[in-house]
Amino acid sequence: MFKKILILCAKVLSGITLFAFPIAYFNLPSLPPLQPLIDKAHAYDVEILRDNLGIPHIYGNQDTDTAFGLGYAQSEDDFQTLQTVLMATRGTLAAENGFSAVETDFVVQFMGVWDTVNTHYDSKVPQKIKDIAQAYADGVNVYAAQHPDVVSRYFLPATARDIIAGFTFKTPMFYGFDQALGELIDPSEPHELARNDPALTWQASESLPIGSQGIAVAPHRSSDGLTRLLINSHQPLTGPVAWYEARLHSEEGWNMVGSTFPGAPVIIHGHNQNLGWANTVNKPDLVDFYKMTINPENDYEYWLDGAWHPFETKTTKMRVKLLGPLHWTFKKEIKISRHGPVMETEHGLYAARWSGMNEVRTLEFMFATNKANNQEEFEAALKMNAMPSINFIYADKQGNIAHYYNAKFPKRISGWEWENILPGDRSELIWQGYLDYDMMPKTKNPESGLVYNANNPPFMATDGNDDAKQEDFPRSMGIETFKTNRALQIETLMSAMPTISGQELKEVKYNLSYHPQSNQIQYFKRWLELDLAEQLTPQQTEARQALAEWNYSTHKDNTLAALAIMTLEPVQKARGKTVELSEVTASFLQAHTKLVNYHGKYNTPFGDVMRLVRGDKNLAISGGPDILRAVYGKEINEQGQTENKAGDGFLMFVAWDKNGLVNSEASHQFGSATLDSQSPHYSDQMDTFVQQKERPVLFKRSELEAHVTRRYSP
Numbered sequence: 001m002f003k004k005i006l007i008l009c010a011k012v013l014s015g016i017t018l019f020a021f022p023i024a025y026f027n028l029p030s031l032p033p034l035q036p037l038i039d040k041a042h043a044y045d046v047e048i049l050r051d052n053l054g055i056p057h058i059y060g061n062q063d064t065d066t067a068f069g070l071g072y073a074q075s076e077d078d079f080q081t082l083q084t085v086l087m088a089t090r091g092t093l094a095a096e097n098g099f100s101a102v103e104t105d106f107v108v109q110f111m112g113v114w115d116t117v118n119t120h121y122d123s124k125v126p127q128k129i130k131d132i133a134q135a136y137a138d139g140v141n142v143y144a145a146q147h148p149d150v151v152s153r154y155f156l157p158a159t160a161r162d163i164i165a166g167f168t169f170k171t172p173m174f175y176g177f178d179q180a181l182g183e184l185i186d187p188s189e190p191h192e193l194a195r196n197d198p199a200l201t202w203q204a205s206e207s208l209p210i211g212s213q214g215i216a217v218a219p220h221r222s223s224d225g226l227t228r229l230l231i232n233s234h235q236p237l238t239g240p241v242a243w244y245e246a247r248l249h250s251e252e253g254w255n256m257v258g259s260t261f262p263g264a265p266v267i268i269h270g271h272n273q274n275l276g277w278a279n280t281v282n283k284p285d286l287v288d289f290y291k292m293t294i295n296p297e298n299d300y301e302y303w304l305d306g307a308w309h310p311f312e313t314k315t316t317k318m319r320v321k322l323l324g325p326l327h328w329t330f331k332k333e334i335k336i337s338r339h340g341p342v343m344e345t346e347h348g349l350y351a352a353r354w355s356g357m358n359e360v361r362t363l364e365f366m367f368a369t370n371k372a373n374n375q376e377e378f379e380a381a382l383k384m385n386a387m388p389s390i391n392f393i394y395a396d397k398q399g400n401i402a403h404y405y406n407a408k409f410p411k412r413i414s415g416w417e418w419e420n421i422l423p424g425d426r427s428e429l430i431w432q433g434y435l436d437y438d439m440m441p442k443t444k445n446p447e448s449g450l451v452y453n454a455n456n457p458p459f460m461a462t463d464g465n466d467d468a469k470q471e472d473f474p475r476s477m478g479i480e481t482f483k484t485n486r487a488l489q490i491e492t493l494m495s496a497m498p499t500i501s502g503q504e505l506k507e508v509k510y511n512l513s514y515h516p517q518s519n520q521i522q523y524f525k526r527w528l529e530l531d532l533a534e535q536l537t538p539q540q541t542e543a544r545q546a547l548a549e550w551n552y553s554t555h556k557d558n559t560l561a562a563l564a565i566m567t568l569e570p571v572q573k574a575r576g577k578t579v580e581l582s583e584v585t586a587s588f589l590q591a592h593t594k595l596v597n598y599h600g601k602y603n604t605p606f607g608d609v610m611r612l613v614r615g616d617k618n619l620a621i622s623g624g625p626d627i628l629r630a631v632y633g634k635e636i637n638e639q640g641q642t643e644n645k646a647g648d649g650f651l652m653f654v655a656w657d658k659n660g661l662v663n664s665e666a667s668h669q670f671g672s673a674t675l676d677s678q679s680p681h682y683s684d685q686m687d688t689f690v691q692q693k694e695r696p697v698l699f700k701r702s703e704l705e706a707h708v709t710r711r712y713s714p
Contacts, residue, residue: 028153028325029153029154030153031148031151031153031156032156032157034145034148035145037138037141037142037144037145037156037157038142038145038146040138040141040142041068041138041142041713041714043138044060044064044065044068044069044135044138044139044714045060045061045062045065046058046059046060046061046065046066046068046069046713046714047059047060047069047711047712047713048069048072048073048710048711048712048713048714049704049708049710049711050708050709050710050711051698051704051707051708051709052707052709053671053672053681053684053685053695054077054671054672054673054679054680054681054684054709055245055246055247055672055698056069056070056073056074056077056246056247056672057246057247057249057698057701057704058070058073058246058247058248058249059249059250059701060249060250060251060254061250061251062250062251062252063128063131063132063250063252063254064131064132064134064135065135065250066248066249066250066254067132067133067135067136067139067265068135068136068138068139068714069139069714070136070139070246070248070260070265071135071136071137071138071139071140071143071265072139072140072142072143072714073139073246074139074140074244074246074260074262075139075140075143075144076143077244077672077673077674077675077676078244078262078674078675079140079143079144079147079150079675080150080675081239081240081262081674081675082140082262082263083144083151083152083155084097084240085166085240085261085262085263086140086155086158086162086163086166086263087152087154087155088101088104088105088108088169088240089108089113089162089165089166089169089170089263090108090114090162090165091104091105091106091108091109091113091114091316091318092105092154092319093105094318094319094320094321095154095319095320095321095327096152096153096154096155096321097321098320098321098322099320099321099322101320102318102320102330105316105318106316106318106332107178107181108169109314109316109318109334110316110334110341110343111168111169111172111341111357112341112357113165113168113169114165115314116165116168116357116358116359116360117161117164117165117168117360118161119358120358120360121161121164121360124360124361125164125360125361125363125364126364128367129164129363129364129367130160131160132265132266132363132367133160133161133163133164133265133363134159134160134163135265136163136265137157137158137159137160137162137163139714140158141156141157141158142714143714144156144158162263163263163264163265163363164360164363166263166264167264167359167360167362167363167366168356168359168360168362170241171356171359171362171387171388171389171390172286172287172354172355172356172357172388174281174388174389174390175281175282175283175284175286175287175355175388175389175390175407176283176286176287177286177287177354180287180289180354181287181343181352184289184343184345184350184352185343185345211234211454211455211484211486211626211630211632211646211647212232212233212234212278212279212280212281212453212454212455213230213232213234213278213280213452213453213454213455213486213490213509213628214229214230214231214232214233214277214278214279214280214391214392214393214452214453215228215229215230215232215278215393215450215451215452215490215494215505215508215509216228216229216230216278216393216394216395216401216402216403216450216451216452217229217395217401217449217450217500217505218399218400218401218445218449218450219399219449219658220399220449221448221449221450221499221500222449222499222500222501223499223500223501223504224501224502225657225658226502226655226656226657226658227395227396227397227399227401227655227656228395228500228502228505228653228654228655229271229276229277229278229393229395229652229653229654229655230278230393230505230509230651230652230653230654231258231269231270231271231276231277231278231651231652231653231654232278232509232648232651232652233269233278233279233280233650233651234630234632234646234647234648234649235646235649236645236646237644237645237646237647237649237669237670238645238674240261240262240263241261242261242649242674243259243260243261243649243650243668244259244260244261244262244674245258245259245650245666245668245672246258246259246260246267247698247699247704248266248267248370249701253371253373254370254371255272255273256270256271256272256370257270257271257272257664257697257699258270258271258276258652259650264363264366265363266363266366266367266370267370268366270652271652271654271662271664272370272372272373273397273662273699274372274373274374274396274397274660274662275372275373275374275375275378275394275395275396275397276394276395276396276652276654276662277369277378277392277393277394277395278392278393279390279391279392279393280390280391280393280453280454280455281389281390281391281455282389282390282391282405282406282407282453282455282458282480283389283455283480284389284405284407284409284477284478284479284480285418285419285477285478286354286355286356286388286389286407286408286409286410286478287352287353287354287355288339288352288353288354288410288412288418288422288429288431289350289351289352289353289421289422290337290339290350290351290352290353290421290422290423290424290429290430291348291349291350291421291422291423291424292337292342292348292349292350292351292424293424293425294349295308300313300335302337302349302424303424303425304337304338304424304425304426304427305425305426305427309337309338311335311336311337311342312335312336312337313333313334313335313336314333314334314336315331315332315333315334316331316332316333316334317329317330317331318330318331318332335349337351337424338427338430339351339352339353339424339430340352340353340354340357350421350424351424353410353430353431355388355389355407355408355409355410355434356388356408359386359388359408361384361386362386362387362388364384364386365381365382365384365386365387366387368380368381368384369381374396374398375394375396375398375400375402378394378396379437382404382406382437382440383436383437385408385434385436385437387406387408388407388408389406389407389408390406390407391403391404391405391406391453391455391458392404392406393451393452393453395654395656396656397656397660397661397662398660399656400444400445401444401445401446401449401450401451402442402443402444402445402451403442403443403451403452403453403458403461403462404440404442405440405441405442405453405458405461405468405479406440407440408434409434409435409439409440409477409478410431410433410434410435410476411431411432411433411434411435412429412431412476412477413428413429413431413476414474414475414476416429416476418475418476418478419478435477439473439477441458441459441468441473441479442458442468443458443461443462443466443467443468446461446462446464446466446467447464447465447466448462448463448464448466450462450463450464450494450500452487452490452491452494453487454484454486454487454490454628455484455486455487456480456482456483456484456486456487457470457479457480457481457482457483458479459479460483460487460491463491463494463495482519482576483519484518484626485514485515485518485519485520485626485627486626486627486628486630488515488517488518489508489511489513489514489515489628490508490628492515493508493511494508502653502655505653506653506692508628509628509629509651509653510628510629510692511627511628511629512553512554512555512622512623512624512627512628512629513551513552513553513554513627514552514554514626514627515552516552518626519571519576520568520571520572520625520626521552523568523571523579523581523584524547524564524567524568524571526581527567527581527584527585527588528544528547528548530581530585532544532585535585536589539592539596540588540589540592543563543592543602543603544588546560546602546603547560547563547564547567550564554606554610554622554623554624554627554629554631555606555622556605556606556607556610556620556621556622557605557606557607558605558606559603559604559605559606560603561606561624562591562595562604562605562606562608562609562610563588563591563592563595563602563603565606565624565625566587566588566590566591566594566595566636567584567587567588567591568584568587568625569587569591570583570584570586570587571584572625572626594636594640595609595640597640598636598638598639598640599640605620606622607620607621607622608620608640608641609636609640609641609642610622610623610624610631610633610641610642610644611633611641611642611643611644612643612644612669612686612689612690613641613643613644614670614682614683614686615677615682615683617683617686618641619686619687619690620690621644621690622690622692623647623648625647629648629692630646630647630648631644631647631648632644632645632646632647633645644669648669649668649669650666650667650668650669651666651667651694652664652665652666652697653665653666653694662699663696663697663699664696664697664699665694665695665696665697666694666695666697667685667688667689667692667693667694667695668685668689669685669686669689670682670683670685670686670689671683671684671685671686
């Protein structure tokens with residue numbers, strides 16, 4: 001996600017003039033006194049137990065003790081990423097990382113993250129949540145104070161407000177705020193003005209996210225009467241949004257296991273003893289841009305409802321590291337209309353308005369899901385409407401299953417093309433507030449006993465006939481309609497199973513094939529029908545003819561998968577948008593050349609190309625883009641290999657038996673030691689991961705004790 005932000009902001013600043021203050025700094029700030037930060041540890045009663053895989057199991061007396069322990073344990077395993085995340089949230093990363101980080105700092109200030117937090121922190125964040133956030137920050141501070149050699153001079157101390165602000169900043173990125181802003185700024189992008197037309201046809205939002213899937217099976221569909229849940233969110237394998245596994249327990253009823261991100265003091269997806277959930281990205285249209293008409297005689301006024309109105313203004317200030325101790329402060333003025341902050345581009349001024357732009361309750365929502373004991377309490381958290389987007393696939397020990405297409409849907413008026421640029425001169429288009437929980441598309445306890453999501457529309461959430469109905473929801477909600485390969489595969493495979501066993505659920509999750517009706521294979525078939533005789537050499541013609549026999553599998557032993565997947569790269573990158581078949585041809589030619597150059601043949605086993613790499617370990621792995629066994633790699637390197645960078649990582653299989661007792665298994669792509677290459681846990685789970693095997697989750701302390709290798713209190 002943050003890489004996207006950097007790319008986005010490079011575009012942002014390419015059209016922005018930054019004015020420097022006439023002040024240069026030659027001295028770095030000093031670290032604050034460290035002993036008072038270390039002494040904070042005495043305020044918390046917590047024990048951290050590391051198991052034989054290095055996974056932290058955190059047992060606190062109170063919830064705040066547990067949050068403190070998580071902050072400390074996560075710092076032990078990945079302090080540099082955590083520090084970077086929190087500094088990026090503050091909009092102060094450029095002071096440490098230099099001009100390359102100015103873009104991130106600017107976006108934080110453009111979004112008004114800290115304006116929101118400082119305005120609403122006291123009135124809208126409950127004291128309990130402030131205490132949880134501060135406890136986590138204290139855990140980070142204690143570790144940092146104990147290891148000052150790894151701490152930025154611009155970091156300490158972390159605060160509760162930093163943690164709250166992190167959700168305000170990052171959660172809109174999951175539904176594509178960064179992408180939408182980047183497309184607005186891009187001078188090559190056409191910007192069609194929305195029309196007011198009651199006869200508008202539905203315009204599909206054709207965006208193919210990197211991935212994620214969740215599946216829940218009710219007892220009556222399960223072959224053994226168990227309730228089952230697959231938790232399988234696809235993320236980058238390293239960095240700010242790579243999954244970090246942890247077990248959290250307090251005597252106040254916090255009892256979660258699963259994974260989280262750096263800077264988040266809760267489990268983001270996982271299970272407690274009573275219920276669990278998986279998350280997948282959803283991308284309804286939650287961002288609106290308004291073309292502003294500027295007064296030709298006063299560029300600080302805009303036209304609205306037949307009159308000129310003054311912009312509010314604020315000045316962003318970004319301290320930037322230039323060379324050694326030399327720093328410079330840059331500034332940029334931002335105009336603000338009644339719609340929101342205004343972006344100045346090469347083709348005009350546009351105001352932005354997005355879901356979650358003034359939201360500070362997301363941590364409160366997440367903590368409520370962690371503490372929920374049943375479906376009613378889980379839905380009470382959803383009814384807060386505090387999470388800007390994200391699907392939830394839910395299951396519990398009572399046998400309830402559900403899919404919730406969660407989002408903060410703006411209260412937009414009907415009859416407008418909200419996916420296009422809107423006129424900025426009509427106040428009726430400046431929406432206020434959000435639709436409530438009742439309008440959220442959802443599928444609860446369907447007759448078929450199955451719910452799923454794989455970044456597909458909410459109108460295909462089960463293999464029965466009781467999905468949410470598209471006609472029940474207004475177009476102004478902007479609900480996506482694109483069907484991913486993974487969604488097609490889940491429904492096709494599972495609809496053929498009258499009952500579903502635990503092993504069959506695993507076989508579906510690890511399926512390695514493209515569906516014949518998927519977007520990828522439909523393009524592939526059309527491309528194979530082209531007459532390219534005059535464009536290809538005999539060797540290339542032979543390879544293309546061989547591709548006609550590809551069985552759509554991405555198994556590591558498949559000898560056509562590498563060429564096929566590399567050929568289809570433009571289709572994958574387009575994420576559902578139209579691709580010219582000439583681009584596929586060009587990609588095929590490049591792929592053929594690279595495979596022959598690096599491997600001596602076009603039909604090398606896929607595992608020779610697709611690799612999971614960590615330190616000295618370099619393993620063949622099955623799977624591919626938009627495959628249920630999701631594997632995404634970079635460009636092929638000089639060794640003829642593509643390094644797996646995103647997709648399947650931490651995943652869980654959860655089950656509740658007929659007595660309501662929970663059991664789970666998990667897998668992790670690397671290990672618990674995120675940065676320490678000398679740790680035995682840096683890559684100790686790789687072999688079982690590529691073998692598609694899981695290990696038991698040590699949820700009960702009685703199960704854990706025999707596996708504890710380290711026991712300590714920070």
